[in-house]
Amino acid sequence: MKPKLWLYDTTLRDGSQAEGISLSLNDKLKIARQLDAMGIPFIEGGWPGANPKDVQFFWKLQEQPLKQAEVVAFCATRRPHKLAAEDPMLQGILAAKTRWVTIFGKSWDLHVTESLKTSLEENLAMIQDSIAYLCSQGRQVIYDAEHWFDGYKHNPHYAIKTLQSAIAAGASWLVLCDTNGGTLPHEITEIIEGIYTAIPELNHPDYPHLGIHPHNDSGTAVANAIAAVRSGVTMVQGTINGYGERCGNADLCTLIPNLQIKLGYDCLEQSQLAQLTQTSRLVSETVNFAPEERSPFVGRSAFTHKAGIHVSAVCKNPLTYEHIVPEAVGNQRQIVISEQSGISNILHYAHKFGLTLEKHDPDCREILSQLKNLEHQGYQFEAAEASFELMMRSILKQRPPLFQLQGFQVHCNICPESHDFSSKALATIKVTVDQQYLLEVAEGNGPVSALDRALRQALTKFYPQIAQFRLTDYKVRILDGTMGTAAQIRVLVESSNGQERWTTIGVSSNILDASYQAVVEGIEYGLLLQSAIKPQITPIT
Ligand SMILES: CC(=O)SCCNC(=O)CCNC(=O)[C@H](O)C(C)(C)COP(=O)(O)OP(=O)(O)OC[C@H]1O[C@@H](n2cnc3c(N)ncnc32)[C@H](O)[C@@H]1OP(=O)(O)O
Ligand SMILES: CC(=O)C(=O)O
Numbered sequence: 001m002k003p004k005l006w007l008y009d010t011t012l013r014d015g016s017q018a019e020g021i022s023l024s025l026n027d028k029l030k031i032a033r034q035l036d037a038m039g040i041p042f043i044e045g046g047w048p049g050a051n052p053k054d055v056q057f058f059w060k061l062q063e064q065p066l067k068q069a070e071v072v073a074f075c076a077t078r079r080p081h082k083l084a085a086e087d088p089m090l091q092g093i094l095a096a097k098t099r100w101v102t103i104f105g106k107s108w109d110l111h112v113t114e115s116l117k118t119s120l121e122e123n124l125a126m127i128q129d130s131i132a133y134l135c136s137q138g139r140q141v142i143y144d145a146e147h148w149f150d151g152y153k154h155n156p157h158y159a160i161k162t163l164q165s166a167i168a169a170g171a172s173w174l175v176l177c178d179t180n181g182g183t184l185p186h187e188i189t190e191i192i193e194g195i196y197t198a199i200p201e202l203n204h205p206d207y208p209h210l211g212i213h214p215h216n217d218s219g220t221a222v223a224n225a226i227a228a229v230r231s232g233v234t235m236v237q238g239t240i241n242g243y244g245e246r247c248g249n250a251d252l253c254t255l256i257p258n259l260q261i262k263l264g265y266d267c268l269e270q271s272q273l274a275q276l277t278q279t280s281r282l283v284s285e286t287v288n289f290a291p292e293e294r295s296p297f298v299g300r301s302a303f304t305h306k307a308g309i310h311v312s313a314v315c316k317n318p319l320t321y322e323h324i325v326p327e328a329v330g331n332q333r334q335i336v337i338s339e340q341s342g343i344s345n346i347l348h349y350a351h352k353f354g355l356t357l358e359k360h361d362p363d364c365r366e367i368l369s370q371l372k373n374l375e376h377q378g379y380q381f382e383a384a385e386a387s388f389e390l391m392m393r394s395i396l397k398q399r400p401p402l403f404q405l406q407g408f409q410v411h412c413n414i415c416p417e418s419h420d421f422s423s424k425a426l427a428t429i430k431v432t433v434d435q436q437y438l439l440e441v442a443e444g445n446g447p448v449s450a451l452d453r454a455l456r457q458a459l460t461k462f463y464p465q466i467a468q469f470r471l472t473d474y475k476v477r478i479l480d481g482t483m484g485t486a487a488q489i490r491v492l493v494e495s496s497n498g499q500e501r502w503t504t505i506g507v508s509s510n511i512l513d514a515s516y517q518a519v520v521e522g523i524e525y526g527l528l529l530q531s532a533i534k535p536q537i538t539p540i541t
Helices: 025-037 052-063 088-095 109-116 120-136 148-154 156-169 185-198 221-230 252-262 276-287 308-316 343-353 362-377 385-395 447-460 464-468 481-486 511-529
Strands: 006-009 042-046 070-076 100-106 140-146 173-178 209-214 235-238 404-411 425-433 436-444 470-478 489-496 501-508
Touching (some): 025 052, 088 100, 100 109, 109 120, 140 156, 148 185, 156 173, 252 276, 447 511, 489 511
Parallel strands (some): 006 235, 209 235
Antiparallel strands (some): 404 425, 470 489, 489 501
């Protein structure tokens, strides 16, 4: 194992700077406790003094401290030509009563003259005074060198002087920020080598250590962090799911497994690393962003196998198409079915559905061929496993008919002249169940709802369990928009019995026909789940 790397999470501070994120105090506390449980050693909680929520966050953690993590308060250096001891922001981070504080200062001369509107000498004094003051108050200081790489590229001599000011004042860490996210990995390596050449004392263990805070504007934040670590940096800053200002920060969910599993650095215990997927999902749920399915390591698709060649090999040995064991990061392997499938996908699903099927059984080829033909017509079974199971059972002669449809009609009465759009749709359905003929009529808010009700009305008499089923989602997609109203339509219906959910599919050029297929299969699958059909109806021979 290589040396210890210090992980520094800034989801609660830089992550909150992401467009669309607005965390409540409770959200912040929930995320902090999860990061703590996962073993992250440094958690940047916010900027106390910048807003009341962040002040309260640190109060709350004084009342109920984290178990192992150092919670860090964040702030800027003092204002130009003011005393550090009188700076309200520095008083704000002292009031947060954390052992560690992070302050950011300017490394790029452009920022000193354009943004701070002060002299290069005064900026050095701002860095030095602020750090020295915080150290005098018993704090350990992490110095974030804002715009470090851009500053070094434009004026290396001055950028180095800013670090020397932080060292002289007693900073424990010097964190090199790629604030605008424009730096590439090879530049990171060259510039860090330049720092060690200019300040050779940094090789000494008693001197401050280096860290990295990369932004992702070039899509290279994780690569830049890895390059920095390989150049000797021992603290990496990032956020869960890469949330942060503009294009975000280094995504710790990608960075940590790469550093630990691929490069052998000591970041977290194995059991903590296995909480990564759960943490990623908790944070995305808390910030109310849809989880990114294709995220490396933690995304739902990260270990999902679709192509037949892949599935065939993975079933023999997962190493063939997986770069790590999914469970190492708390994720899991999935296999999906589609027109890209081969026999291996079918066998996997037969096993999953508890159906007996052998590789050389002709039914296997028949199922595969029907799957591919139906997908060609517009079905997408990946999203509707329940319909796929029913299709498999049909071919395997394990799908007794629920009823025979004799026909249905749906009427909608829309009267724009009277501005009355509220009248209900009416459906009439004729079915035969167990040789009994039934005619049912029902109203609904729309045609699909009326049809669903009429069908349930008829079937509930024979299958009372149907009363518990609910249609929980209904999605329509036009498959070939250029065909106008003649286009094929795909309908996905999600149903639930209160405990489980399942999705069924219908495809037709007629939206009612497509909806009917999906609704009927939804009911049928619900009954199958409760094994309610089997005792009543004898299998087809
Ligand atoms: C690279 C980063 O992401 S650093 C973190 C950035 N995060 C945030 O800005 C979020 C929280 N920020 C805030 O709530 C507010 O901006 C505050 C409370 C910090 C400041 O608000 P205001 O006093 O109204 O100032 P405003 O936001 O307009 O401008 C920022 C000021 O900070 C100054 N400043 C910027 N960096 C530094 C620094 N390292 N040291 C000292 N002052 C700084 C700017 O020069 C500017 O000063 P000016 O008003 O004299 O021109
Ligand atoms: C400090 C910080 O967030 C940055 O420089 O990007």
